[in-house]
Amino acid sequence: MNQKADTNDMRPEYDFSGGIRGKHYKAYQEDTNVVLLEPEVARVFSDSASVNQALRMLIDLADEVMQKNPTGDSR
Numbered sequence: 001m002n003q004k005a006d007t008n009d010m011r012p013e014y015d016f017s018g019g020i021r022g023k024h025y026k027a028y029q030e031d032t033n034v035v036l037l038e039p040e041v042a043r044v045f046s047d048s049a050s051v052n053q054a055l056r057m058l059i060d061l062a063d064e065v066m067q068k069n070p071t072g073d074s075r
Helices: 025-031 039-044 048-068
Strands: none
Touching: none
C-alpha cells in the first residue's frame, strides 16, 4: 500500500469539522469555468472582475472591427 496515502498532511489550524461535503458541487458544475493564468498575466489581472472587464473590452473591440469590415479582408 502507498505509505504516503496513509499520512495525514493536514495542518492543525485547518478545521473542516463544520464543513458540508459537496455543498457547492451542483452550482460549480453548472456555471463555472476555471482558467489558469500565466504568472505574468496574473500579475496584471489580480481578480476575476478585472479579467472579465478586459475580455469584455476585447469582445466589444472585435465586434466593432467586424462591423467595419465584415468580410475580414485586411484592405
